[in-house]
Amino acid sequence: MGTATPPPAQAQQTIEVAEPIESQKRPVKLTGKPELIREFLARFDVFLFDCDGVLWQGDKLLPKVVETLDVLRNRGKQIVFVTNNSTKSREDYKKKLAKLGIQAEIDEIFGSAYSAAIYISRVLCLPPTERVYILGEAGIEAELRSENITFLGGTDPADSGPMTPSDYETFGPDPTVTVVLCGLDRNICYKKLARAYQFLQNPNCRFLATNIDSTFPTHGKLFPGAGSMSAPLTYMLGGRQPVSLGKPSQAMMAAIEGKFRFDKSRTCMVGDRLNTDITFGIEGGLGGTLAVLTGVNKEDDFLKEGAEVVPDAYLEMLGDLAY
Amino acid sequence: MGTATPPPAQAQQTIEVAEPIESQKRPVKLTGKPELIREFLARFDVFLFDCDGVLWQGDKLLPKVVETLDVLRNRGKQIVFVTNNSTKSREDYKKKLAKLGIQAEIDEIFGSAYSAAIYISRVLCLPPTERVYILGEAGIEAELRSENITFLGGTDPADSGPMTPSDYETFGPDPTVTVVLCGLDRNICYKKLARAYQFLQNPNCRFLATNIDSTFPTHGKLFPGAGSMSAPLTYMLGGRQPVSLGKPSQAMMAAIEGKFRFDKSRTCMVGDRLNTDITFGIEGGLGGTLAVLTGVNKEDDFLKEGAEVVPDAYLEMLGDLAY
Structure with a gap:
């Protein structure tokens, strides 16, 4: 057995370093x-x-x-x-980076909220007469604004709080709302889900998500992620998945x-x-x-x-x- | 072709009625x-x-x-x-029936909230030291109370409103919370979802739903149903489904x-x-x-x-x- 003993680890490492990276095992x-x-x-x-x-x-x-x-x-x-992370705009992110000591330009930052704005304005080429319903936070609003996209929902106080009897009567599809965009929304509520679902009853309404991460890691734990905001809609729509504008x-x-x-x-x-x-x-x-x-x-x-x-x-x- | 003409519909129906029900096609x-x-x-x-x-x-x-x-x-x-319908207790349902002109006894009513209470107390035999976290409304609370089950969450105002910094620190599994029960909750919010998810990190915590109907029909439209309250948790838990206590x-x-x-x-x-x-x-x-x-x-x-x-x-x- 003595002769079969592998060479010491140190020797092995030296050999590895000498070989070009392409020839090494990934x-x-x-x-x-x-x-x-x-x-x-x-x-x-x-x-x-x-x-x-x-x-x-x-x-x-x-x-x-x-x-x-x-x-x-x-x-x-x-x-x-x-x-x-769709809760922050590029501007917010620049501030967060700076606070941590990292200098960055706006143009070096690409978040999923911005990705969604670019997709809506430059890929879908949404006409100015059509609107986006946001199930999400201020970061999404800022990025849609930066691409001159008209939106409703989001942080609008009218979309929070309990359902009123008139909400049940008036909620329904709207031909001007042709995109529902879901991101992480720590103010998610029944009213927003109900409204988003009603808009999606319009067969011309697209279903987008900034990303579909199931969880959001913070404080060393996992909390509900953006994908958990679109999950109830997917379930209500019989399994229809949103187009995700985040990694991967x-x-x-x-x-x-x-x-x-x-x-x-x-x-x-x-x-x-x-x-x-x-x-x-x-x-x-x-x-x-x-x-x-x-x-x-x-x-x-x-x-x-x-x-x-x-x-x-x-x-x-x-x-x-x-x- | 003339002789092959089927007999008129009326004649067919008369023949059907004369035959015993068992011999007829379902x-x-x-x-x-x-x-x-x-x-x-x-x-x-x-x-x-x-x-x-x-x-x-x-x-x-x-x-x-x-x-x-x-x-x-x-x-x-x-x-x-x-x-x-899990939002109403049997007592609430009796009142609803009476309002519509239908007389009924409490014991003639069986709702999914009561079904869940019976399941927890008589099938799971939850010991008095263990508690149920409710993602749902007052109907569930009333039925759990009727079976002497200890619960938290539900309509507790502490579980509504935005997350506080200390929520992120303190939310976590709790060995005394061994059931998460989801029903239709028109006051669903991020905090409740986050808390329910944290409790479900305890491998001994069961995941129940009063029912998993994706939608809730009212006012001639469809709104989010009880199954859309558990859907984000199922997504976060990598596809884990709740045990449903409602039809079917x-x-x-x-x-x-x-x-x-x-x-x-x-x-x-x-x-x-x-x-x-x-x-x-x-x-x-x-x-x-x-x-x-x-x-x-x-x-x-x-x-x-x-x-x-x-x-x-x-x-x-x-x-x-x-x-």
């Missing part, structure tokens, strides 16, 4: 391997970043995130922050591409969730995907036998790039 | 056929009645309903009103049987919906099912080729029994 662990990191970064001009679980956890910035973004910017890489939907990729016109083969998606971020990058045909272990998924989720979604490379944490 | 139309009606009624001692769409539409009593119930009572038939779930049949101890073979379910009422009777192995055309389903729904749910007999309207 996923390649980059943490602590400067040569591989340099080689990996050189393959891309654009980095799409998921935020929560990658840049921060809850309200805490993760170590060396600012340094890492500086390294990328100094090497001329374009950075885009891509988030499914390629409708979001199309919206990002429409705006930035980047070379996909030289773009890398960075994220913590295999079934949203990494899937988004793989299905979008990006040049690469990079997972970090500071969020939802752990190493074993993609190293295990039969793992369905495997990134090209991974890091213990994003800050490991700024070695 | 479903048998009873309207206008006194002999068949007498024969049909003689087969049963107990009639389970769906209410909305059978006895009334919205707030309007259907013709000759009171006379029909009198006919049945005068012939010694036991009557049970079986409703999926046989858990409700078991609860009715536990209370009334009737002979199923001499019991008939009367209803307007094929996928709840008639399915409930067929799957429950009742002696018969009787559809009426004053509610959701129409004649063609069960006469068409390949119809999946076919009642034994049907009437234009319930009042046709009181010929």
